[in-house]
Amino acid sequence: MRLALLAASLLLLQASSAHAAGIDTHRAVPELQNNENNNNDANKRLFPFLSKLRDKAIETVFGRHPSKNTPPPVISQLRAQYLNQLVLRFNVTTSHEEGALADAAARLFLDVWAFTDDYVDIRLHADEVRPLLSLLPKTLHASHSILIPDLAAAVYKSLPIGGNPAYYDPKPAPPVLKVASSPGDNLFFQDYQSLPVVMRWMRLLEAMFPSYVKYINIGKSYEGRDIPALRVGIPNTAPDAPRRKTIMIMGGSHAREWISTSTVNYLAWSFITSYGKERMITKLLDEFDLVFLPIANPDGFEYTWHIDRLWRKTRQQTNLQFCRGLDLDRAYGYEWDGSQVQRDPCSESYGGEKPFQAVEAVHIADWARNQTWNNNVRFVGLIDLHSYSQQILYPYSYTCSVDPPNLENLEELAAGIAKSIRLSNGESYTVASACEGAVSAREFSGGRYWSRIESGGGSAVDWFYHEMRAHYSYQLKLRDTGSYGFLLPKEHIVPTGEEIFNAMKYYGDYLLGNNGIESITEAEEDDKVDMYENQPVQDSEQNPTVGQELRRRRLRS
Numbered sequence: 014m015r016l017a018l019l020a021a022s023l024l025l026l027q028a029s030s031a032h033a034a035g036i037d038t039h040r041a042v043p044e045l046q047n048n049e050n051n052n053n054d055a056n057k058r059l060f061p062f063l064s065k066l067r068d069k070a071i072e073t074v075f076g077r078h079p080s081k082n083t084p085p086p087v088i089s090q091l092r093a094q095y096l097n098q099l100v101l102r103f104n105v106t107t108s109h110e111e112g113a114l115a116d117a118a119a120r121l122f123l124d125v126w127a128f129t130d131d132y133v134d135i136r137l138h139a140d141e142v143r144p145l146l147s148l149l150p151k152t153l154h155a156s157h158s159i160l161i162p163d164l165a166a167a168v169y170k171s172l173p174i175g176g177n178p179a180y181y182d183p184k185p186a187p188p189v190l191k192v193a194s195s196p197g198d199n200l201f202f203q204d205y206q207s208l209p210v211v212m213r214w215m216r217l218l219e220a221m222f223p224s225y226v227k228y229i230n231i232g233k234s235y236e237g238r239d240i241p242a243l244r245v246g247i248p249n250t251a252p253d254a255p256r257r258k259t260i261m262i263m264g265g266s267h268a269r270e271w272i273s274t275s276t277v278n279y280l281a282w283s284f285i286t287s288y289g290k291e292r293m294i295t296k297l298l299d300e301f302d303l304v305f306l307p308i309a310n311p312d313g314f315e316y317t318w319h320i321d322r323l324w325r326k327t328r329q330q331t332n333l334q335f336c337r338g339l340d341l342d343r344a345y346g347y348e349w350d351g352s353q354v355q356r357d358p359c360s361e362s363y364g365g366e367k368p369f370q371a372v373e374a375v376h377i378a379d380w381a382r383n384q385t386w387n388n389n390v391r392f393v394g395l396i397d398l399h400s401y402s403q404q405i406l407y408p409y410s411y412t413c414s415v416d417p418p419n420l421e422n423l424e425e426l427a428a429g430i431a432k433s434i435r436l437s438n439g440e441s442y443t444v445a446s447a448c449e450g451a452v453s454a455r456e457f458s459g460g461r462y463w464s465r466i467e468s469g470g471g472s473a474v475d476w477f478y479h480e481m482r483a484h485y486s487y488q489l490k491l492r493d494t495g496s497y498g499f500l501l502p503k504e505h506i507v508p509t510g511e512e513i514f515n516a517m518k519y520y521g522d523y524l525l526g527n528n529g530i531e532s533i534t535e536a537e538e539d540d541k542v543d544m545y546e547n548q549p550v551q552d553s554e555q556n557p558t559v560g561q562e563l564r565r566r567r568l569r570s
Contacts, residue, residue, distance in 0.1 A: 406445055433516050
C-alpha cells in the first residue's frame, strides 16, 4: 500500500510540475531542477487542487516536514512585524509645540503612546521620522530623543517566558493556578497571563471563597467572548437593606496595556484574601461591593497574545475593511463628540460613528444600568486602570472648561492616593484632570485651532461619573514613565500591584468616612450635581489656552 501511494505521489509530482511549466511529460529535461522554486509557485497558481493532492500523498508516505510542525522563531516573526519601528520622545514646552505635534501625528496617523505636560511619546517607522520633523517647528527638531530604538526586541523581552512561542499558538498555555499565601509568592503574578488562564483563575477564587466572591459575566464581546468579572462583598439579604454601595475596578480597555489587567487581578486577590484579617478591608467589604473587571476588551487582549502585541482597540469591524477596531474608552455615550480625528476608522482613538457603537461598551453600560435599576446597587466610584505615565486623573475628560461639582473632594482624595503610592514604593504619580491628558492644545493659530492628540469625549470615567453618579471616579495610568512604555517587564507586576493596593486601601478608607471627611448623603450629592453640572468654570480670561488652564489648576491644587 505504501509503495502504491509512493508511486502515485511521484507521478503527481512529475505531472503537476511538468504541466505547470508547460513541458511535455514525456520529454522532461534536467534543467527543471534549476527552476524548482519557480515551478512550485506555478503549481500553486495553476493547479492548486493537484498540488494539494500531491502534498497530501507525500505527507502520508513520508510524514509531515519538520518545518511545518515547528513555528518560526518568535524573534524572527517580531523582526518582520515591527521592522525598523521605534519610539521617539518629544520634550514639549509650549502650547504651540503641543499643537504642532498633535496636528502632525494626526496627519501621519501615528501611534501616540503618551501625552503629558512635559513629553509626548510617539511610535513610528524609521522612514516616518523625517516627514514628521518636516511638519514640526524647528524647536522640536533638537528636543527629541529615541526612547525605544528597537521595538521588535522590546516586544520580545516583554512576552511571557522571554518570548514564548505560544504568542503565535492559538492553543492556550497550561494555566497557572497555584494559590499562595501572598500575591508576591503566587506564580500567577510572576508573569502576564492569557485570557483563558485569567478566567480559570477567577473561577478558582469563586470556588475558594464562595461566601463573598461571585464570578459574573458582564456580557459578550464583538467576537463572542465573555467579559468576566468578580463581585466581592458580603451580601445583605435583608428585605429593607439600603442600596448596595459598589465600586468598579476595571482594566484592559486598551488591549496592549497588560499591566492594567494584572493589577486588577492583583487587587482582587489582595482584597479577597485580606477579608477577616485587615480591619479596614473587612469593614469595607461588609458595607461595599467591589467589582473587579480585568479584561474589558477580551477580543483585543486575545489579539495581543497571538497576533500583534501592540494592538490597542477592540476587534470590531468598521466601515473600512482594513481598519478594524474601536477605542473602547472613546465609545461611551456621555459627551461623545465624534471629532474629526475620531471619525477616521484608522485612528487609534476612533470611537465609532455614533455613541455606544462598541459592543463591549454597550454591555458594560447595560450591566451597570441593570444593577442600579433592578439589583438595588448604587455605584459610588470607578477606578479605570490604564498605562502608562503614572497619573491619577479625575473627571472630566471631555473638557477642561467644566469642573465636576465635587472637585475639591476629588483633588483631595487623589492627592492622598498619590501620597500612599509614594510611601508604598517611592513612585511618584501626578494628579490632574483627565482633560489635561486628552487635549494637546487649544491655541488659535494660522486661522484655526490646533487639533487634539486624542479626543476626550466618550470616556468611561465621565460616563460612570455622570450617568451612574459614581462621584469618586478616577482613571489611573500605571507604570512606568516611558522607559518601557506599554511593554512593562513582568518584574513590575508585583510592585505595581502593591502600590495600587495601598492606593485602594486609602481610597476605601476615605469612602468609609475617615480622614476627617464627612460623608455626603446620596440625596445631597445628587442635588449638587443636578444644580451645578453644566455650569462653566468662571475665569477672568476668555478662551484660555491649555497651558494657562494647566497652570491655573496646578496653582489651585
